[in-house]
Amino acid sequence: MINPAKIEEIARQIGSNMPKGMRDMAENFESKTKQVLQNKLSEMDFVSREEFDIQSQVLVRTREKLTALEQKVALLEAQIQGNQENQDEG
Template structure:
């Protein structure tokens, strides 16, 4: 397998050999692409990972409570049936 440090060195050498004008164009293009992506993503109805994780935990607790209530109701119904 290739040494990661060697790969970084090769990448740095390649980046250093690129003419400054091309670097500037690439940086500008990258910046514009990021702007467009951020604008388009902000239009979508998305939640953050943190919000998703919180709602997942809420759902887990809700399911646990529901299962406990179902068990309790079943026991009460069984108790009523025995009377």
Template sequence: MIDPKKLEEIAKNISNVIPSGMKSMAGDAEEKVKQVLQSQLSKLDFVSREEFDVQSQVLIRTREKLEALEVRLATLEANDDGSTDL
């Protein structure tokens, strides 16, 4: 879902701004920040990059099929002489 490396990077950046007197707690703080970030980001309505890529491919194939159907319909309409037998 969410790239753990990005979360680690964000947590590390946050821990780097902690004053030097509190560095002993930085390791614990970094882990807590990662947990909080993961928890809050999981509540958001995100999709993974993999899922996005799969859905993009599905959309591309669907568009191709739609375009083929539009061409076929146009051909059929062009071949129709306009008469209707009712």
């Protein structure tokens, strides 16, 4: 998930960079900005780093299994081809 402290920091920076005449509204602006950012980010389909790492590991294992299965299929196809050739000769 997105770090809420980072969202607060961004909102604070936006508020502190406002013109002097608008600084009295900075607190309200910061709160609204934080709320909008949190709402928009929650609508996005983010995953945590931990979940990403787990899925990466699953993908590596799946690729390894796929490679092994491809090798087995190739061997079986070679055996079938060899049997067919033997039957054709016989």
